[in-house]
Amino acid sequence: MNACDIGRERVHAHLDETPGAALSESLSLHFATCPGCRELYEDLVALRAALRARPRPELPADALEAVWERTVRRPAAGWLDGWRRAATAAVLVTAVSASTLWLLRGSPAPAGPTPAQIALAEAQADLVLSYAARAIQATRTATTHRVVGSKISPAVRGDVPSDSRRR
Amino acid sequence: MTTVEFEDAVREHKDRVYGYARSLLRDSEDARDAAQECLVKLWQHKDQVEPGAGCRSWLLRAAHNLCIDRIRRRTVRREVDPEESAELADARPGPERLAASSHAGQLLERALMGLGERDRAIVLLREIEGLRYEEIAEILGMNLGTLKATLHRARERLRRDLVRQEVTP
Numbered sequence: 001m002n003a004c005d006i007g008r009e010r011v012h013a014h015l016d017e018t019p020g021a022a023l024s025e026s027l028s029l030h031f032a033t034c035p036g037c038r039e040l041y042e043d044l045v046a047l048r049a050a051l052r053a054r055p056r057p058e059l060p061a062d063a064l065e066a067v068w069e070r071t072v073r074r075p076a077a078g079w080l081d082g083w084r085r086a087a088t089a090a091v092l093v094t095a096v097s098a099s100t101l102w103l104l105r106g107s108p109a110p111a112g113p114t115p116a117q118i119a120l121a122e123a124q125a126d127l128v129l130s131y132a133a134r135a136i137q138a139t140r141t142a143t144t145h146r147v148v149g150s151k152i153s154p155a156v157r158g159d160v161p162s163d164s165r166r167r
Numbered sequence: 168m169t170t171v172e173f174e175d176a177v178r179e180h181k182d183r184v185y186g187y188a189r190s191l192l193r194d195s196e197d198a199r200d201a202a203q204e205c206l207v208k209l210w211q212h213k214d215q216v217e218p219g220a221g222c223r224s225w226l227l228r229a230a231h232n233l234c235i236d237r238i239r240r241r242t243v244r245r246e247v248d249p250e251e252s253a254e255l256a257d258a259r260p261g262p263e264r265l266a267a268s269s270h271a272g273q274l275l276e277r278a279l280m281g282l283g284e285r286d287r288a289i290v291l292l293r294e295i296e297g298l299r300y301e302e303i304a305e306i307l308g309m310n311l312g313t314l315k316a317t318l319h320r321a322r323e324r325l326r327r328d329l330v331r332q333e334v335t336p
Binding site for chain 1: 322
């Protein structure tokens, strides 16, 4: 027998809101006139009881052991575990790098040439530089004459007769 | 939660978590791994979980999420590996059913396993674990109205299946 729509809703509401509570008077009165709803209610109460009576399987003992191994029996995190280890490593690397740089900077310069050698080298360098300067100057003058000179008209230079200018 | 409280919580809820995972996953090996993972997760979050009823709800939520992840991965694997799919299908007469002491118990298991994952989760969390609707809604990410309507439908479907097999629930 089917439950009526209104009764069905009230049956579920009763099971939802007041599990295990006694039936309200109005619902009892409804059941007296609607055997379908009464049947639904009885079936759902029995269904809930059957579901709660289901045997609950036990977690296998070796699985529980594995949980203990991975949790409470795991050695406690030492001071150097986790982020502390990373931080310590970073500090150590920085310290080693800084001290290496300091050592390189503070070390004495290798033995260099004598003052006489330096003076000789300077004199040679001056001589080479003066030759180089003269060569650069000569090259610049020649190039300027070649480039600029060809672009200046003979009239401007003043070496062309005036009648040839009109031609 | 202290270490002692954690140990107490594990002893109190381990079978609940495993049973829930087994009902949802329909595979004891998978359920065992999920339950283990769930309890280890509690250890990792023990500073944020209060012992007591809150812990039960936290564990069932974690177990649910882990099971759903496994179901999703399994679905992907099935698409990839048809042989594994066949193996899972062969394992259909699940240990719960075999463990059920009576014929009626077996039929109840079959009816329960016939529900979709979400409907089954709602029935398990409400009718078996007795969680509040608000807790279930939070775990499943549903609104209360939809949750109740789904539970009503699932209850009636279970009843219908059992009546069809001439078993009074």
